[in-house]
Amino acid sequence: SAVISQKPSRDICQRGTSLTIQCQVDSQVTMMFWYRQQPGQSLTLIATANQGSEATYESGFVIDKFPISRPNLTFSTLTVSNMSPEDSSIYLCSLGQRFNTEAFFGQGTRLTVV
Amino acid sequence: GDSVTQMEGPVTLSEEAFLTINCTYTATGYPSLFWYVQYPGEGLQLLLKATKADDKGSNKGFEATYRKETTSFHLEKGSVQVSDSAVYFCALYSGNTPLVFGKGTRLSVIA
Numbered sequence: 056s057a058v059i060s061q062k063p064s065r066d067i068c069q070r071g072t073s074l075t076i077q078c079q080v081d082s083q084v085t086m087m088f089w090y091r092q093q094p095g096q097s098l099t100l101i102a103t104a105n106q107g108s109e110a111t112y113e114s115g116f117v118i119d120k121f122p123i124s125r126p127n128l129t130f131s132t133l134t135v136s137n138m139s140p141e142d143s144s145i146y147l148c149s150l151g152q153r154f155n156t157e158a159f160f161g162q163g164t165r166l167t168v169v
Numbered sequence: 170g171d172s173v174t175q176m177e178g179p180v181t182l183s184e185e186a187f188l189t190i191n192c193t194y195t196a197t198g199y200p201s202l203f204w205y206v207q208y209p210g211e212g213l214q215l216l217l218k219a220t221k222a223d224d225k226g227s228n229k230g231f232e233a234t235y236r237k238e239t240t241s242f243h244l245e246k247g248s249v250q251v252s253d254s255a256v257y258f259c260a261l262y263s264g265n266t267p268l269v270f271g272k273g274t275r276l277s278v279i280a
Contacts, residue, residue, distance in 0.1 A: 097272040098268075149267075158203075162212035
């Protein structure tokens with residue numbers, strides 16, 4: 056199993072500001088994923104972060120709004136830029152998605168934009 | 170593309186009632202199927218999984234059987250407890266994309 060440390064666990068931010076969420080893993084992994092969970096909704100994939108290359112963004116998400124860094128095999132950050140109240144969500148990092156094993160998730164960052 | 174359809178919630182049950190949460194999927198190939206649970210204030214954790222047709226995943230009294238003929242993976246528990254109150258997500262992994270999740274079903278169990 057993998058241990059994922061995600062922080063901050065929650066934050067309340069002013070609109071127009073940016074927040075960087077960190078995800079630290081206790082082992083080296085090639086691919087990490089960032090999800091958004093809007094209130095009462097399911098998880099939506101934002102992007103896939105590979106070490107050593109640009110992140111791959113899903114439809115509806117752009118790098119200017121959600122820049123991602125992946126400096127090494129154990130760490131990634133997601134920044135939510137120029138926030139608005141619509142960005143209020145839980146953001147989760149994930150890894151380990153395979154056919155016969157579980158995926159692991161960080162505990163999530165609960166973001167409220169006021 | 171791959172997709173998961175999950176029954177709408179919320180579901181409210183009395184303690185010791187029988188639970189079924191329906192889940193059907195559309196996928197290319199032969200995906201692995203998962204149920205994840207999210208307890209209040211916590212992150213997602215795997216509840217059970219099945220990786221091929223007719224497999225039955227089970228954990229903590231919950232069961233789900235991978236039915237290829239009906240493309241379903243319904244979650245069941247014979248006797249729910251208050252501590253089972255959570256949001257349950259059905260998900261699939263086909264290897265083509267990262268995990269695809271259903272919309273989640275909120276379960277509330279009352280004593």
